[in-house]
Amino acid sequence: MARTTGSHAGITGPKIRQAALRLFAQRGYAAVSMRSIAAEVGVQAGALYNYTPDKQSLLVDLMRTHLDGLLEAAVPDDGGPLARLQQFVAFHIRFHADRPDEVFIAYMELRNLEPDNFVEIEALRRRYEDRLEQILRDGAEAGVFEVADSKIVTLAIIAMLTGVNTWFRQGGRLSLEEVVAQYWDMVRKAVGA
Amino acid sequence: MARTTGSHAGITGPKIRQAALRLFAQRGYAAVSMRSIAAEVGVQAGALYNYTPDKQSLLVDLMRTHLDGLLEAAVPDDGGPLARLQQFVAFHIRFHADRPDEVFIAYMELRNLEPDNFVEIEALRRRYEDRLEQILRDGAEAGVFEVADSKIVTLAIIAMLTGVNTWFRQGGRLSLEEVVAQYWDMVRKAVGA
DNA sequence: GTCTATACGTGGATAGAC
DNA sequence: GTCTATCCACGTATAGAC
Structure with a gap:
């Protein structure tokens, strides 16, 4: 019926x-x-x-769910700095490519968050960035990377990797794994490894 | 009076x-x-x-003015590929750092453009990207750069450089010229020069 | 060139019936 | 849990006085 x-x-x-x-x-x-x-x-x-309860909560829930998922899906942080960096790059691109809408919202709608919500969401993003920065610091300390300023390199790498979402489409000229390989090549060279 | x-x-x-x-x-x-x-x-x-005439025209005018200015302010495109790439990187960061609001709008409000306007604005952005891609192609052809896929590298570099605007503030820890130097170092290494 | 007034649509959110 | 109906604020844009 x-x-x-x-x-x-x-x-x-x-x-x-x-x-x-x-x-x-x-x-x-x-x-x-x-x-x-x-x-x-x-x-x-x-x-x-x-x-x-309202429209704002809908937005915050979407962002929080996305960033929680990002932090939980963390790749196993083992191996040397070079291996960890490679894992990070591949993870970031794959995870973001699978969730274009979530990523877009999490970056573009920050200004529509009410102040308290903004603080909460920014803290989550910051935790994610810190993981990359830690890898870079460890690699620099071990003499494996040439990284003058780990904060700048962190932000530069994340901006570069997240930018994939603005143009990558399944079924396009390149497969996702080819993209991963190309970006890993650039990141590896950029950090002097 | x-x-x-x-x-x-x-x-x-x-x-x-x-x-x-x-x-x-x-x-x-x-x-x-x-x-x-x-x-x-x-x-x-x-x-x-x-x-x-309406609100949409206000948005389109702002974007067009910004992108026209970007294209006109072009640095002199002379010298070898390495020098041209360095000029591009420095120009991009400085030009964008001077116009954070214009840059933000030009990237974030694309989806609010009516179809015809979107086509026009995207064409302008594409012309700018093509300049960087040409530098990379020339460098690869001359054997100065290791660039497997000039299109990807173009997009990666522009995303990385434009990302500066999300965090750079005058009077912060680093001067703009220090930022330019750091990014140039990363770009240079990333293209294998 | 700017004002006031207004037409007219649509927004978020709520109340109460079913 | 969903519906219909509604409140009221605010949106773009226009008309006509000054």
Whole structure:
């Protein structure tokens, strides 16, 4: 018996987050209405408020979930600095390539976070950056890398790697693994290894 | 005789563009109202329409002006590939550091461009990228650079250099010229020169 | 050239029926 | 849990007085 309305507990919540993710990434947080999210899910706008207190919470949840996932998916941090750096580069590109919408939102919508939320999200991002910086410091200390300023090199590498998401498309000229190899080659040379 | 209203021909137009630039960069195009731009300038919202047909034109004008300026300010493209690459890196960082708001808008508000405008702006950006790619190709051909895929390296370098704007602040730990030197060191090594 | 006033659409969020 | 209906603020843009 088909029914077009009624209880869908357990699936509407995820569908809302999914719809918000897609729409925020495509049009930008400020340009997305609660009504448009509801329409994408197939409910009325009022129903969204059974799952989120407001629009801002929807944005924060998406960012926090993404960054938590990024930190938890951490590659095993073993081996020498060179091996760890290679793992980091490959992990970063693959993880980000799999989640273009999350990445886009996490970088582009920071200014739409209310102050407290901004602090929380920035702290998560900072923790991730610190991992790369630690690898670079260890490598410099061990004499494996030529890194004059580990903070700058960290930010430069992350910007370079994250930039892949602006142009990479599955089924394009290059496979993801070819991209990983090319970027690893550049990073390796850039740190003088 | 002070007057709070009347003709200000010749200054209101630039003030509007300046206010739009600042507000778009700070809050995002979609989150900025014509009223808020007018308030910043010190006029009523209706007065803006003496200077721009609509809000979208304001955005497009800012982007086009920025990218035109970028292309015109081009450094003299002489010398060998290594010298040209160094000039490009230094120019890019300095030019972008001087115009953080323009840069931010030109990268972040692309999705708020109507289709025709998007095509126009993207063509300008592409012309700029092509200049770097040509330098890399020339260097690879001359055997000065080790660049397996000039397109990827172009995008990687531009992402890395433009990323400076996300953290660099005048009066911070490093001077701009120190930043230029550090990035040039990384780029030079990354291309195997 | 700028103002005031306004048309008209759409925004986030809530109340109460089912 | 979802719906319909609604509140009220705010959005872009325009008309007409000064």
